[in-house]
Amino acid sequence: MQTFQRSVTVNGERFERTVEPRLLLSDFLRHELGLTGTHVGCEHGICGACSVLFDGQPARSCLMFAAQAHEHEIVTVEGLGTIENLHPVQQAFREAHGLQCGFCTPGILTTVTAFLERNPNPDENEIREAISGNLCRCTGYQHIVDAVKLAAKKLQAQE
Amino acid sequence: MDRKYIGKRVVRNEDPRLLTGQAQFVDDVQFPGMLHAAFLRSEYAHARVLKVDVSKAREYPGVVAVFTAEDMGRDWFPGPPLVSPPPTVKDVIFHSRRQVPLVKDKVRHAGEAVAVVIAESRYIAEDAAEQIEVEYEPLEVVLDLEKALAADSPRVHDDLESNLAAQLFQKKGDYEAARKEAEVVIKRRIVIERGAAAAMENRGIVAQWDAKGRHLTVWDTTQAPIPIRNGLAARLGLSESQVRVIAPFIGGGFGPKIMMFYPEEMLIPWVAMKLNRPVKWIEDRRENFYATTQERGQVHDVEIALDRDGRILGIKDDFIHDTGAYDPYGLTIPINTQCHVMGGYDIKNFSSEFRVAFTNRIIATPVRGAGRPQGIFVIERMLDLAARELGMDAAEIRRRNLIQPHAFPYQHEIVDQAFAPLVLDSGNYPAVLDKALEMIGYEKFVKEEQPRLRKEGKYVGIAVAPFIETTGIGPYEGARVTVETSGRVNVATGIGTQGQGHFTSFAQVVAEQIGIKVSDVRVTTGDTSEFHWGTGTFASRGAVVAGNAVHAASSIVRGKILKLASKVLGAPEAELELEDGQVRIADIPQKSVSLGELAALANPLRGAVEPGTEPGLESTAYFGPQYGATAFGTHAMIVETDPETMMVKIRRYVVAEDCGTVLNPLILEGQIHGGVSMGLGNSYYEKLHYDENGQLLNASFADYLLVSSTEMPRIEVGHLETPSPLNELGTKGVGEAGAIPVPALFAQAVQNALHDRDFEILEMPLSPNGLFELLNKETE
Ligand code: FES
Ligand code: FES
Numbered sequence: 030m031q032t033f034q035r036s037v038t039v040n041g042e043r044f045e046r047t048v049e050p051r052l053l054l055s056d057f058l059r060h061e062l063g064l065t066g067t068h069v070g071c072e073h074g075i076c077g078a079c080s081v082l083f084d085g086q087p088a089r090s091c092l093m094f095a096a097q098a099h100e101h102e103i104v105t106v107e108g109l110g111t112i113e114n115l116h117p118v119q120q121a122f123r124e125a126h127g128l129q130c131g132f133c134t135p136g137i138l139t140t141v142t143a144f145l146e147r148n149p150n151p152d153e154n155e156i157r158e159a160i161s162g163n164l165c166r167c168t169g170y171q172h173i174v175d176a177v178k179l180a181a182k183k184l185q186a187q188e
Numbered sequence: 189m190d191r192k193y194i195g196k197r198v199v200r201n202e203d204p205r206l207l208t209g210q211a212q213f214v215d216d217v218q219f220p221g222m223l224h225a226a227f228l229r230s231e232y233a234h235a236r237v238l239k240v241d242v243s244k245a246r247e248y249p250g251v252v253a254v255f256t257a258e259d260m261g262r263d264w265f266p267g268p269p270l271v272s273p274p275p276t277v278k279d280v281i282f283h284s285r286r287q288v289p290l291v292k293d294k295v296r297h298a299g300e301a302v303a304v305v306i307a308e309s310r311y312i313a314e315d316a317a318e319q320i321e322v323e324y325e326p327l328e329v330v331l332d333l334e335k336a337l338a339a340d341s342p343r344v345h346d347d348l349e350s351n352l353a354a355q356l357f358q359k360k361g362d363y364e365a366a367r368k369e370a371e372v373v374i375k376r377r378i379v380i381e382r383g384a385a386a387a388m389e390n391r392g393i394v395a396q397w398d399a400k401g402r403h404l405t406v407w408d409t410t411q412a413p414i415p416i417r418n419g420l421a422a423r424l425g426l427s428e429s430q431v432r433v434i435a436p437f438i439g440g441g442f443g444p445k446i447m448m449f450y451p452e453e454m455l456i457p458w459v460a461m462k463l464n465r466p467v468k469w470i471e472d473r474r475e476n477f478y479a480t481t482q483e484r485g486q487v488h489d490v491e492i493a494l495d496r497d498g499r500i501l502g503i504k505d506d507f508i509h510d511t512g513a514y515d516p517y518g519l520t521i522p523i524n525t526q527c528h529v530m531g532g533y534d535i536k537n538f539s540s541e542f543r544v545a546f547t548n549r550i551i552a553t554p555v556r557g558a559g560r561p562q563g564i565f566v567i568e569r570m571l572d573l574a575a576r577e578l579g580m581d582a583a584e585i586r587r588r589n590l591i592q593p594h595a596f597p598y599q600h601e602i603v604d605q606a607f608a609p610l611v612l613d614s615g616n617y618p619a620v621l622d623k624a625l626e627m628i629g630y631e632k633f634v635k636e637e638q639p640r641l642r643k644e645g646k647y648v649g650i651a652v653a654p655f656i657e658t659t660g661i662g663p664y665e666g667a668r669v670t671v672e673t674s675g676r677v678n679v680a681t682g683i684g685t686q687g688q689g690h691f692t693s694f695a696q697v698v699a700e701q702i703g704i705k706v707s708d709v710r711v712t713t714g715d716t717s718e719f720h721w722g723t724g725t726f727a728s729r730g731a732v733v734a735g736n737a738v739h740a741a742s743s744i745v746r747g748k749i750l751k752l753a754s755k756v757l758g759a760p761e762a763e764l765e766l767e768d769g770q771v772r773i774a775d776i777p778q779k780s781v782s783l784g785e786l787a788a789l790a791n792p793l794r795g796a797v798e799p800g801t802e803p804g805l806e807s808t809a810y811f812g813p814q815y816g817a818t819a820f821g822t823h824a825m826i827v828e829t830d831p832e833t834m835m836v837k838i839r840r841y842v843v844a845e846d847c848g849t850v851l852n853p854l855i856l857e858g859q860i861h862g863g864v865s866m867g868l869g870n871s872y873y874e875k876l877h878y879d880e881n882g883q884l885l886n887a888s889f890a891d892y893l894l895v896s897s898t899e900m901p902r903i904e905v906g907h908l909e910t911p912s913p914l915n916e917l918g919t920k921g922v923g924e925a926g927a928i929p930v931p932a933l934f935a936q937a938v939q940n941a942l943h944d945r946d947f948e949i950l951e952m953p954l955s956p957n958g959l960f961e962l963l964n965k966e967t968e
Contacts, residue, residue: 066209130687132439169861
């Protein structure tokens with residue numbers, strides 16, 4: 030099979046890899062780079078678990094090919110914060126219990142991080158709208174919404 | 189009792205890993221040289237398999253092996269029953285037919301696995317699976333539940349005389365006599381269809397065989413790692429200690445992740461041993477719709493008899509339950525339904541017979557609620573009809589019938605899913621009902637707001653639905669609690685965790701006994717090498733059964749700590765207190781010794797150990813309840829319906845819940861929110877559409893609609909606590925509670941909102957479309 034030489038920046042680190050044209054970006058991140066924080070729940074673009082930041086915008090990595098990421102910048106959940114030093118959005122999710130099984134969480138965190146940059150002071154409806162493309166089977170979304178509100182406060186306090 | 193850690197809104201120990209992408213899920217397990225599996229699944233729901241030709245697939249570049257039922261030789265045999273057949277109940281019929289690793293002669297549901305391809309990558313395995321050629325002889329498909337049980341129906345299992353899988357009759361009192369006394373008798377047919385559990389993580393298995401060490405390690409998205417380990421060992425001819433099953437972080441369970449076995453769960457370890465290479469299989473979403481179990485399908489013929497004051501004199505409910513192609517889970521679901529038809533009401537006369545039908549649908553096993561929502565839907569709908577008939581208020585008819593606080597323990601006189609007498613242990617049901625009514629402002633809404641809004645032309649409705657949840661059944665769970673020399677505490681238990689926060693709530697239970705920070709307690713669940721006695725996470729039993737085992741073990745460890753510290757500090761045990769990882773003399777706090785030092789002293793490297801003592805500050809303990817603890821709750825909601833578009837907007841949603849002692853309100857509320865969202869799905873969004881050929885028409889998230897953040901209302905939760913007398917912590921389960929009364933509540937609310945329309949909701953799930961059809965059918 031034909032392959033491509035591709036270079037992509039993920040969480041600030043540059044990777045050069047040879048990829049098959051059909052390799053999904055989600056599989057590339059998870060299995061080639063070992064960044065397994067990005068989850069796949071449907072592989073058909075609905076659940077949002079695989080969302081990453083693609084040049085700063087939330088994008089579904091299951092709907093893209095790795096080859097398309099050539100010379101682009103990607104941020105995955107691993108790029109937000111660390112166990113010792115959680116990102117304010119991650120911290121807020123912990124305090125507000127915005128996760129249960131945590132499977133949907135990485136996609137929600139990336140989506141929410143970009144959203145709060147665009148809209149630092151959202152109301153409840155805007156938050157619900159913003160995360161409506163991310164399915165969560167555990168939480169009923171309420172604590173997620175609370176977490177986003179709390180995250181907005183934390184980020185504003187930081188400024 | 190004054191508690192320091194239990195009952196507090198403690199943030200979770202497991203979150204930092206989950207939030208940073210560092211938590212290991214099954215699909216994250218990676219090995220060099222790992223192979224990948226893909227299954228060829230039947231397109232037909234019912235067909236004879238005439239020929240399977242895998243020759244092209246075997247030659248496909250990158251393919252290592254292809255297996256069919258034939259290739260398995262003597263290793264091919266059906267799975268064991270997961271729940272043992274009913275032993276003692278009189279006149280029970282039960283035909284056990286279990287799923288097979290790969291189809292041999294006949295396909296019994298669409299999606300059943302016919303062959304497995306093992307290749308260097310998942311991509312290749314899927315390509316090669318397409319190269320397999322199967323010759324089928326399609327058979328007539330069995331779907332309709334009544335027709336399935338008719339004498340002339342085609343049979344799902346040829347060796348049985350009919351599609352009757354099981355039958356059970358249970359009664360209390362004398363329904364026929366009660367009916368004669370009744371002023372009002374109402375009879376209806378109620379139909380409930382299937383939905384999916386749809387955990388965000390699909391199933392998956394990784395198996396690694398160490399040929400030299402003769403040891404098998406399996407990572408499995410299971411809710412019950414210990415039974416899987418024991419079963420695998422038996423199947424593969426290994427001793428149990430040669431098999432380690434790890435259920436790592438699991439992306440949601442909700443019931444279907446407990447099976448014995450899923451075909452893939454049996455096959456992947458078998459293949460790994462055969463090929464002596466690590467093998468991974470990860471289900472995709474479409475497979476999840478076709479190969480992971482589902483639930484809810486039932487048809488009820490129910491009759492309720494009441495006196496003029498709205499008191500229930502008796503209920504008769506005969507129903508058919510759809511078990512799908514096989515029945516590995518025994519009678520759990522239909523018995524749960526039977527047990528919940530009486531709800532939390534004082535009902536003296538009850539008669540119920542269920543029949544379980546084999547059909548060409550996917551296997552049914554419990555999904556969050558497990559038969560209970562059907563039972564509650566049936567009784568609550570009938571009460572609504574009775575209230576209408578009697579011109580009575582919806583809340584009032586319920587209040588009149590609830591079991592009173594002095595009547596506990598209350599005997600329902602039938603058996604429950606564990607074949608133990610159904611006894612409701614404790615509670616104050618009317619207080620919970622009142623709490624829900626007060627929270628939603630029932631009186632005021634009905635008397636003032638609703639009439640005003642109706643005048644404005646708004647279709648607003650209110651509903652209230654009480655329910656019981658039988659939880660926390662046996663047989664038992666265990667836990668080992670160890671104080672380490674670091675001063676931290678290690679806890680191991682056998683159940684698995686799928687997001688319920690056990691890493692934190694169990695740590696709180698330990699902290700309460702031992703006086704240590706919750707974050708200093710490390711909990712392991714779901715790894716058979718850490719703890720290998722137990723059954724699993726089901727029936728909302730984690731916090732009850734495993735929680736109490738953790739409590740029992742930590743109490744013993746506390747005793748050991750006190751005994752040793754008393755020696756070290758030279759003070760009687762009664763004068764000691766455990767706090768901040770230290771044991772102190774209460775009156776002289778500067779005289780203290782740390783838990784770490786005590787742990788070191790308890791495990792000396794030299795010197796003599798007194799006879800009869802055990803080393804270390806450790807204990808393993810078990811808890812098995814006498815019978816299940818029953819939680820009680822009441823949901824209430826206010827909706828606004830648009831009679832043109834049939835969109836239902838939920839304006840308020842309140843939950844009053846009594847599940848005994850609350851370990852962590854934050855986690856509890858999260859469980860309820862999640863349950864309600866699934867219940868709303870079961871009410872208005874999530875229906876699995878099977879066509880007449882037994883194919884699913886909506887096997888993707890684009891077509892099968894899960895509730896998203898914009899449909900979910902904000903939920904207000906109120907707690908009451910009636911500790912269960914059946915265990916020391918006083919806990920009752922809550923994992924499934926949120927989902928149980930929602931369809932009943934939803935139907936009542938929509939019916940109340942569209943008060944001027946002549947129609948009856950007697951089915952679930954509905955949809956805007958379904959509601960539209962229902963309204964137009966009635967007015968035609
Ligand atoms: S996995 Fe990409 S949207 Fe579901
Ligand atoms: S936390 Fe489990 S799916 Fe969202």
